[in-house]
Amino acid sequence: MNRINKKLNEDKKLLSIYFTAGYPNIDDTVTIIENLEKNGVDMIEIGLPFSDPLADGPTIQASSTAALKNGMTTEVLFEQLKDIRKTVNIPLIIMGYFNPMFQYGVEAFCKKCQEIGIDGLIIPDLPVDVYHEEYQAIFEKYGLINVFLITPQTSDERIHYIDSISNGFIYMVSSASTTGAQSGFGTVQTEYFERIGKMNLNNPQVIGFGISNNETFTQATQYAKGAIIGSAFVKHVTNNGVNSIDTFVNSILN
Amino acid sequence: MKYQDNIKNVAALQPDYLGFIFYEKSARNFDSESIPDIHEAIKKTGVFVDASLEFVIDKINKHNLQAVQLHGNESPEYCDDLKNRHAKFVSVSHPLEIIKVFSVKDEFNFNRLKPYEAVCDFFLFDTKGKHPGGNGYTFDWNLLNHYPSTKPFFLSGGIGLEEIEDIKQFTNSKASKYCYALDVNSKFEIEPGLKNIEALKAFKKNLSEVLDYKKEHVMNYNVNEKGYYGEFGGAFIPEMLYPNVEELRQNYLKVMAEPDFKAEFDKLLKDYVGRPSPLYFAKRLSEKYNTKIYLKREDLNHTGAHKINNTIGQILMAKRLGKHRIIAETGAGQHGVATATVCALMGLECIVYMGEIDIARQAPNVARMKMLGAKVVPALSGSRTLKDATNEAIRDWINNPVDTHYIIGSAIGPHPYPDMVTRFQAVISEEIKWQLKEQTGNENPDYLVACIGGGSNAAGTYYHYLHEPEVGIIAVEAAGLGVDSGESAATSVLGKEGIIHGCKTLLMQTQDGQITEPYSISAGLDYPGVGPMHAHLAKTGRAEFMAITDEDAMNAGLELCKLEGIIPAIESSHALAIFEQRQFKPNDVVVVSLSGRGDKDLNNYIEYFKI
Numbered sequence A: 001m002n003r004i005n006k007k008l009n010e011d012k013k014l015l016s017i018y019f020t021a022g023y024p025n026i027d028d029t030v031t032i033i034e035n036l037e038k039n040g041v042d043m044i045e046i047g048l049p050f051s052d053p054l055a056d057g058p059t060i061q062a063s064s065t066a067a068l069k070n071g072m073t074t075e076v077l078f079e080q081l082k083d084i085r086k087t088v089n090i091p092l093i094i095m096g097y098f099n100p101m102f103q104y105g106v107e108a109f110c111k112k113c114q115e116i117g118i119d120g121l122i123i124p125d126l127p128v129d130v131y132h133e134e135y136q137a138i139f140e141k142y143g144l145i146n147v148f149l150i151t152p153q154t155s156d157e158r159i160h161y162i163d164s165i166s167n168g169f170i171y172m173v174s175s176a177s178t179t180g181a182q183s184g185f186g187t188v189q190t191e192y193f194e195r196i197g198k199m200n201l202n203n204p205q206v207i208g209f210g211i212s213n214n215e216t217f218t219q220a221t222q223y224a225k226g227a228i229i230g231s232a233f234v235k236h237v238t239n240n241g242v243n244s245i246d247t248f249v250n251s252i253l254n
Numbered sequence B: 001m002k003y004q005d006n007i008k009n010v011a012a013l014q015p016d017y018l019g020f021i022f023y024e025k026s027a028r029n030f031d032s033e034s035i036p037d038i039h040e041a042i043k044k045t046g047v048f049v050d051a052s053l054e055f056v057i058d059k060i061n062k063h064n065l066q067a068v069q070l071h072g073n074e075s076p077e078y079c080d081d082l083k084n085r086h087a088k089f090v091s092v093s094h095p096l097e098i099i100k101v102f103s104v105k106d107e108f109n110f111n112r113l114k115p116y117e118a119v120c121d122f123f124l125f126d127t128k129g130k131h132p133g134g135n136g137y138t139f140d141w142n143l144l145n146h147y148p149s150t151k152p153f154f155l156s157g158g159i160g161l162e163e164i165e166d167i168k169q170f171t172n173s174k175a176s177k178y179c180y181a182l183d184v185n186s187k188f189e190i191e192p193g194l195k196n197i198e199a200l201k202a203f204k205k206n207l208s209e210v211l212d213y214k215k216e217h218v219m220n221y222n223v224n225e226k227g228y229y230g231e232f233g234g235a236f237i238p239e240m241l242y243p244n245v246e247e248l249r250q251n252y253l254k255v256m257a258e259p260d261f262k263a264e265f266d267k268l269l270k271d272y273v274g275r276p277s278p279l280y281f282a283k284r285l286s287e288k289y290n291t292k293i294y295l296k297r298e299d300l301n302h303t304g305a306h307k308i309n310n311t312i313g314q315i316l317m318a319k320r321l322g323k324h325r326i327i328a329e330t331g332a333g334q335h336g337v338a339t340a341t342v343c344a345l346m347g348l349e350c351i352v353y354m355g356e357i358d359i360a361r362q363a364p365n366v367a368r369m370k371m372l373g374a375k376v377v378p379a380l381s382g383s384r385t386l387k388d389a390t391n392e393a394i395r396d397w398i399n400n401p402v403d404t405h406y407i408i409g410s411a412i413g414p415h416p417y418p419d420m421v422t423r424f425q426a427v428i429s430e431e432i433k434w435q436l437k438e439q440t441g442n443e444n445p446d447y448l449v450a451c452i453g454g455g456s457n458a459a460g461t462y463y464h465y466l467h468e469p470e471v472g473i474i475a476v477e478a479a480g481l482g483v484d485s486g487e488s489a490a491t492s493v494l495g496k497e498g499i500i501h502g503c504k505t506l507l508m509q510t511q512d513g514q515i516t517e518p519y520s521i522s523a524g525l526d527y528p529g530v531g532p533m534h535a536h537l538a539k540t541g542r543a544e545f546m547a548i549t550d551e552d553a554m555n556a557g558l559e560l561c562k563l564e565g566i567i568p569a570i571e572s573s574h575a576l577a578i579f580e581q582r583q584f585k586p587n588d589v590v591v592v593s594l595s596g597r598g599d600k601d602l603n604n605y606i607e608y609f610k611i
Ligand SMILES: Cc1ncc(COP(=O)(O)O)c(C=O)c1O
Pocket: B305, B306, B331, B332, B334, B335, B409, B410, B411, B451, B452, B453, B454, B455, B456, B457, B458, B523, B524, B525, B569, B571, B572, B595, B596, B597
């Protein structure tokens, strides 16, 4: 069974953390992953930086630009991760935009992911229908789970379609926004979380965008299987480097 | 087709399409459980007569049909519904081909085709008779001399071996220009549904040359229903943008076809923009280059460039969709000014994203936008130029999904933008057609020339000529300091297939798939991608691409000032510069899109020539 599915079967709420690979320093990737696991994080999204990250707000944009300046590339990332499964057991997901994967070759990319022990991918600008028609067979061949986003504007019909194509979890974007834009959830969000909760989807949901501290994490996981933190963590490493990851994770979980 | 062995034998002759009738009243009704395996290049086509959509979808799914022929009174809405359902329940990436049949007797009102233009892939002309199809005699093919469309069509109705000579003649006539396929049936049957293999073989052999020629020459350069030009286009957008883009996709053609929309658009183009823009025979320039050069004067439009054609169209679209907040990106500021202008005209809120570096370079246009009431927001990310301004506009749209319309400034972005922008700019070629006819007696020039940033003035200049093979198309990109200098914007040479701003096209990027920064002296051509239509025109060879350096463009601009008394935009100067590099015959008629005027570039000209 894929590590993501196994993790989703555990009887607990999940904390997933996003970070941009190659940031703050090019060689921080493995250190960050190992530290996150050590401090009790359940799942990690490794951000493959892109020059034009359309769905991201200023924090992740800036970290991506910096990571690219540091020399991060798809090749470099794969090289850094080649022994990651010797030390890390939690699910690892690569999150990135489609063009770098497309240039690497989608099949070659998936194959490499499988070799390394990557469990899934999140590709915000690869629409579900194109995935379904052109790439699903390749992803499945290499045992990769592809995770799709839904937003408060996604119609029920489309959510059911996305649910039918998914085989891990559904990434529930908390509000119509780019990453890092929100702080705190109001009734609009909680109503949306409840609405989705009542749809009885096949795949569990994990909430992302706008989760930054213990309060928002607790609130989100009332409605969903887990929550994803991105910009807040990237800000943390910007300010503190990679040495105080324990402080950050503890502040979320406790 | 009806019988299994007979199907296999016909399939062995490698037709392009093979038809199966699903109509109980027909003697040829296909009622077997399944269609035998045939080569996948042959499109299995279901033939239906006023069947319910459920029935059609069911047969498509069951028999894996790639096309349908609709023989009844199916409405345009029916065809549209069928497409949408097919996308939803069968396949998104392999769109269904819809062939709508029209029966012709002694005359035919071609206006009937109009409502079907946007919703069908092909028309089929059959002889009107007792039955829906299969009546066994031909109609007068000369009627097709009046075929007003550019949509490829199937010729049908009583075609048999005796018609071979007529067909050969027909394929040499004007009427056959858009004839894409021949559809044969009853004349090749031993009994209804059983085909005579030997006769078909003889038919194919006799006609193979003309058929191949036709297929090659009726290539489609327009967008298909899924938003692709060949392999380019599509909508590679984050889910957050899906509702907005989908709303636009479902509505843009319908809205554009509404009579009051058209009336309002046309009226504004005339009274506000000042259209039609003149088609001017540039006598002295023509003498210098010993050919016949006509300038399409988009520079005389209100706000000084072609950009306003698109913003007028899109602001009316935004109003029809109930949006009251308008966002746009801009590089040099031309599109920003054109957007701010129409927002002022309509009293809508306007926010223009502009790279921080461009804001510093283009101060007069920033001031113009502000005077027109727009808010200019600096794009501080990435390289702080046009591509980043576009990113910021897209991010704004993600954050404001309900009340906002994004007016993209070129024939780029996710489907339906490239097609919508092209259609608004198509007024350029629509006018060239009648203006040229008036001035020369012939509506077709030998060549059309336009500069390409994202490709909107070019798309508009080419649009009504794409399927006129005798009209040469020349696309001019900015070579910057030289194509190989590392400082260039010649995307068709330097670009590779990839995804930028929601569409698959040619773009300049690193080996790793990071989008790179182009360079050109002209801010309007300084874009790392090219619209998907142009990527397709480049790939198919329909257009000839040329790259012009800063230096050659600047000199050509100055030359136009001296010879014709017209100061062109530096973008347009790139198109003018081809005459130094490419020979034309003395009698060639060459129409150049003079996309904008040079006022905005005065500082550039002053510095460059030390005036
Ligand atoms: C005068 C003029 N011509 C051409 C262009 C290039 O755009 P497009 O390729 O969309 O026509 C611009 C863009 O700003 C322009 O201002």
